[in-house]
Amino acid sequence: MESESLKQYLADSPPSIVPLQIKPHFEALSGGEKLYAHYLSVACFAGTRIVLRQISPESEHIYDFIIALHHYFRGDWKALQKEAGLSDDELAAFLDYSAQFLGNLGNFKSFGDSKFVPRLNERQLKALAAVSPQTLEIYEQIKDGVFVNKNVGKMHLGYPDQGHVSTYYPDSPDITKEEISIVSDFLEGKKLLPENTRLRKTTDGFEVLIASALENPGSADRDLKESEWELEGKLKGKKLKLVFGDYTKEMSTIAEALQNAKKYASNRTEASMMEEYVKSFRTGSLEAYKESQRYWIKDKGPEVETDIGFVETYRDPHGIRGEWEGFVAMVNQERTKAFGKLVEAAPSLIPLLPWDKSFEKDKFLSPDFTSLEVLTFAGSGIPAGINIPNYDDIRQTLGFKNVSLGNVLSAKAPNESIPFIKPSDLGVYQRCRDAAFEVQVGLHELLGHGCGKLLQETSPGNYNFDINSPPISPLTSKPVTSWYKPGQTWGSVFGAMAGSYEECRAECVAMALSCDFGVLSIFGFGDGSEDIDGPAGDILYAAYLSMAHAGIAALEFWDPKARKWGQPHMQARFSILRTFLNAGVEFCELESNAEDLGDLTIRLERSKILSLGRPAVEKYLQRLHIYKATADVEGGRKMYDEITAVDDWYATKLRPAVLSKKTPRKVFVQANTVIGEDGKVELREYEASAKGMIESFADRTYI
């Protein structure tokens, strides 16, 4: 491979290692809740080897290699360096790689699915391995997989017959996409769910490997009575067989931990949920798993929240097999209180938005939304929010949970650099951006997504508005002329644009209402009186600066080849930055003297937020809202395409500047819980460094 293209596969140097702060929230739990959280955490992390095996053939061995080196010198990496005869830089390269590896639970990035390799050559890595016979033995198993593969296809996850890597199809180098499809369709016809499976091609057919502690579950515990078939059609003559007991050791550990957790459940719903988890992980039944999810939804607002299993299917090239993940989190009491007050105040806040009540629901319904602080997140990466279960039949009948993960969103590396913010603004920005973000999230999720009405002909001849005297559009000052026809929905009319457009509407609601000092006082900032220079004004200023900053950073997620946005929230934020800039240089400007924009900063006039910023946002929000309410997809598309279009200056000047200042993706150092001699659970925290991260994994001896 050319050295230029090789560069993109090198491990981050250094990675952005951040601590996942949880202590005060964990300490607020009762003794029983701490035990419940402890056993759940063990269950989550006990699936670590499952994730490793789902990513690449070498990942589990690389994991063992890192942990074995840690144990061999009891965490004294300096001693190891000396023994191996490596330089400081070489040791640092190995530690950096290890931290990124553990943060992604494998040697492929969880965000992007491309492989990353250590900034070391074979000789240097082998010198580390040579310190003990055990590590040397493991080295033999990783040496072919840990470095760059000359075949670029193998540097990415994907279908094996397209030259990529996927261990959802283990030991099956010649399995084809077509064979995977045929087998999947066949099993779908049999109503066997695929999330906890892998598929292996054998000499006479295919084996469906099912994750379960038991290798031969009783027939009453199986989702299907049959377990062997002869295939027809294109695969005629081939056998298809269900094989239980994939990850058997891990699934046993997980089931046992959940059995223990059940003893400390807070209510019967949680106990029943644990029972169904245990049943599913012992027997491989996904029907039992779905039952656990039904209980999970009924367990409303628990002190300790959790979900665990084979959930998201992004990394299986076929998109149906789930990666192991599990989290344990606790409610942030203060924030929950503020969100509750916000929902209570909704009837007086919504009229502040730039439309009258004919474009609003009769009664405000707050969307399901909770903000949690994460104790444990096992998996290949930690998302900023979760919206599960993915099973549509459960979502439609029982609903779902929409959760934002507070301490994940606010996590920062100790010395994180902040580009594009003026030195004179850095103080207030650093001090207030977390609080501003909290206000923003609450307003966005609860009032943003919660407000608004779709004008609709609900069934032929019936309307949810007065058809004889239709609402007056604030855009034209004339009666509206369009609405949703029977059977049409927001998604069916606005199509692919709907997601980003709605995120933009919610963000704009947040930007408009955060200008209200009464709202800021609900969150504990100021006394409700208007004072742009006071503490509440600081929060408002930080909120506007953050949005402008996010609008610039968003350019990373615009694809110059396809000339398209890849991330709905980022597209929305870019359009809000444009809205600020369109309000005029009296309000906002991007300032730079350097040709490469390396010195670019945001100038946003704090004293003009209320007089220029807010009206500009409200004007944009009004259009977003009315086009949506009236099913005016043409008007909506024209406006949104225009304002999110990335012109030459943004594409060829600002975007490269953004990329050059990009910090590596965060990896999180998580605490462990341990039961002390007195039977009480203690929280053990680790240094936010590669060494601390390795130690945290090494202490999980049950993995």
Ligand SMILES: [Zn+2]
């Ligand atoms: Zn949203």
